[in-house]
Amino acid sequence: MQTFAFSRATRIDQAIQAGTRASTAQQGAEVRFVAGGTTLIDLMKLDVEHPAQVIDINHLPLGEVEQTSDGGLKIGALVRNADLAVHPQVQQHYAVLGEALLSGASGQLRNMATTGGNLLQRTRCVYFRDTACACNKREPGSGCAAIGGYNRNLAILGVSKHCIASNPSDMNVALAALEAIVVIRGARGERQVPINEFFLLPGDTPQRETVLEPGDLITHVLLPRPLDGARSHYLKLRDRASYEFALASAAVVVHTENRRIVQARVAMGGIGTRPWRSPEAEHVLAGQAPSPALFDRAAQALLANAQPQSQNGFKQELARRCLIQALGTVTA
Ligand code: SF4
Numbered sequence: 642m643q644t645f646a647f648s649r650a651t652r653i654d655q656a657i658q659a660g661t662r663a664s665t666a667q668q669g670a671e672v673r674f675v676a677g678g679t680t681l682i683d684l685m686k687l688d689v690e691h692p693a694q695v696i697d698i699n700h701l702p703l704g705e706v707e708q709t710s711d712g713g714l715k716i717g718a719l720v721r722n723a724d725l726a727v728h729p730q731v732q733q734h735y736a737v738l739g740e741a742l743l744s745g746a747s748g749q750l751r752n753m754a755t756t757g758g759n760l761l762q763r764t765r766c767v768y769f770r771d772t773a774c775a776c777n778k779r780e781p782g783s784g785c786a787a788i789g790g791y792n793r794n795l796a797i798l799g800v801s802k803h804c805i806a807s808n809p810s811d812m813n814v815a816l817a818a819l820e821a822i823v824v825i826r827g828a829r830g831e832r833q834v835p836i837n838e839f840f841l842l843p844g845d846t847p848q849r850e851t852v853l854e855p856g857d858l859i860t861h862v863l864l865p866r867p868l869d870g871a872r873s874h875y876l877k878l879r880d881r882a883s884y885e886f887a888l889a890s891a892a893v894v895v896h897t898e899n900r901r902i903v904q905a906r907v908a909m910g911g912i913g914t915r916p917w918r919s920p921e922a923e924h925v926l927a928g929q930a931p932s933p934a935l936f937d938r939a940a941q942a943l944l945a946n947a948q949p950q951s952q953n954g955f956k957q958e959l960a961r962r963c964l965i966q967a968l969g970t971v972t973a
Contacts, residue, residue: 664855677753712866718757737873741815757859764806799914804847814910818892827857840915871896876967887911891967919943931972
């Protein structure tokens with residue numbers, strides 16, 4: 642393990658100044674904020690992440706969940722996954738988020754992991770975590786051992802010839818279906834980024850996963866006011882019942898009236914290089930009477946551009962069934 646400088650910030654502006662200053666001095670790449678540390682510390686031990694500077698942000702005032710004036714929710718970046726999952730507002734109005742959080746990791750990890758950190762969870766591609774292997778995400782230009790290698794758990798949507806890693810988060814899939822907004826503060830001030838623009842496709846720069854710039858700090862996540870009358874659900878399919886990442890998951894938010902779907906939001910996990918919101922599936926569902934045949938058409942629209950690899954073609958059928966089941970649950 643390599644040595645690194647450690648500091649602690651107690652004010653948001655202090656954290657941003659320290660991050661920006663250190664990023665500039667270190668040419669941008671080697672500064673990390675740490676809160677729960679459930680991803681970062683693992684990756685530092687594996688020598689995948691080797692920051693020169695680590696800034697502890699656990700003492701920043703970002704640990705609250707508040708209602709917004711427009712009926713939405715403002716979630717501090719330091720709110721722990723375990724606390725957010727059982728927050729009364731989440732349980733009552735954003736069930737899909739609570740279910741997604743509780744399906745992730747283990748109780749101990751959820752007690753530590755934060756909202757901001759979960760947004761930045763790194764892939765579980767085995768080659769990314771093994772420094773003896775080629776990995777464009779870890780070492781740009783080195784190749785991708787997963788293409789033609791072990792890729793059973795990796796993505797079939799949004800892939801490139803440089804990287805096929807799937808986004809591992811459950812929370813992010815629910816946030817995509819809820820049209821969350823990520824609030825970021827950095828050297829240029831504050832900006833708000835819709836979650837579907839926050840995550841980048843791998844393209845030819847898989848090392849760049851989000852729109853965050855060096856020194857940027859996620860401060861909050863905003864949830865819009867819940868859809869009136871909508872029901873939501875998160876369904877996760879995996880190799881074992883707990884403490885396992887999704888092979889395919891579905892986050893659905895559906896508003897029905899008089900047995901017609903007025904509006905649907907659909908996102909899937911486990912199959913995309915980023916949380917996979919599907920306007921195509923939503924278009925198929927809008928205005929229609931719920932039925933298994935309709936849900937099947939929505940799934941086919943979502944999966945139309947799937948590019949399975951040598952070992953993960955089964956995800957197409959698994960994702961199809963996952964979405965049909967989740968939509969059936971919220972429209973029953
Ligand atoms: Fe690395 Fe991405 Fe290829 Fe995995 S899929 S080895 S993370 S480049």
